[in-house]
Amino acid sequence: MRIILLLSCFLVSNYTFSQFTDPHSTKQLFYTYNGNSDTLFFNIPEFNGLLTCDVQLIDTIDYTQSGRKEYVFLKTCNGWFGRNGATFSDHVELRIKTYEIWDLDKKKQLFSATFSYDHWFSFYRAALIIPNTSGYDKYEYHIAILKDKILISNLKMAPLKLETDSNGETVSVNQNIKPDNEAGVYLFHDTSFIKQAPLETIKTIFNAYISNQENIDTEVNKDLMRVSLKSLTVVTDQESLVLLINVWMYYDPTDFHDIPSIYTILKNSRPQSIEAVKNRIANKKEWENEGSAPYSDLKGLLKRLEDENDER
Structure with missing residues (x-):
């Protein structure tokens, strides 16, 4: 099996990581650690086009008070799709940023926060059987990952906007994507993070x-x-x-x-x-x-x- 190395190995605490993508699967991104004897899998979004994802280790915090720190990753995915012909032109872009907190010993994700989601698209048809359409669907929020809690605030949502050539108007419709977390304070309790009352x-x-x-x-x-x-x-x-x-x-x-x-x-x-x-x-x-x-x-x-x- 041919493995594509995206990021060279680096040493953090007692774990050695390597970041790989599996060319036989478009669904996962994974890390190997402990001398390549253990693997940590990350899901990647569905996208019909060219999609690249990268994971970076940004911090280690002992939320479980076990003496073994949990790992905070930043996952970034960028998608692009485009095709052009004599009577049509399609273009789609997707940008997603997510923080994930993992317990490596249990290979369990403790928290996930997609704090930035940006989806843009444009579809053109010369015959105008279907109105030419362009628009965007996005949201973002501020997240602070602290030693004893996670703060999510300043949620900004942009409802799905559609612009069509048939009448030249911009319309808002129900948003397809919803934020994955509500604004609030999240504290670790037992086995997961729970939003504070x-x-x-x-x-x-x-x-x-x-x-x-x-x-x-x-x-x-x-x-x-x-x-x-x-x-x-x-x-x-x-x-x-x-x-x-x-x-x-x-x-x-x-x-x-x-x-x-x-x-x-x-x-x-x-x-x-x-x-x-x-x-x-x-x-x-x-x-x-x-x-x-x-x-x-x-x-x-x-x-x-x-x-x-x-x-x-």
Whole structure:
């Protein structure tokens, strides 16, 4: 069997890797390690055309706390298809970037995140029996792979756009491709990464923000706070409601405009939220002043919730 070597061997920790493609299979890309005695397989996307994929080892992190680090790979795939004739022209391009985290001892993928997907196409027919069509289908998000967690934020989706010569208009249709992960904080638990509950994410970001004693926060944290708040509709337990009230009072980083969404949650959570505001007023912090915001704003918040409650 003829094997094509794409990347020379390199040594990381206790593993020696070699990266190969199998010319008899267009479905997989694989690494060999431990003196070529073990193999790690990577799936590659379906594509009718020329497709090249590359895998790079970018980090090692001990998520499982086993003493043997897990391996973080960046997989990049680029596809191209083109054909031309007297009456037609077809052109398709595909670009995909994915992070994958693997447990090499168990040969198990622990996490996968395709953070960039870009599909572009153009089809031309001179006879115009079928309208000439071009367009794109893509999404992207920011991902930070940290020592104790994975952060996914700033999800940007571009709905599938089609441009046709038949009427010259651009139309949006249902997107064919969907992001593989939602925005949020992912923590390793037992055997896999699990998305952290929105209220836990809010609590973590808020506690870090107030400990800094500065009116700034990272763009990632602001986006995660925004997404977490928008994912909540009704909250009933008092501890979580007080957390949201404190965020409403004190989370005010530059260029963050989503605090009003907290009021919507509190409004939907009546009468429990009314009780929570009353309890927060009764438990004034020693540094808070009854005549100064944001503590003084609590009475206005309570009145607004009670008035709307009476109107129901």
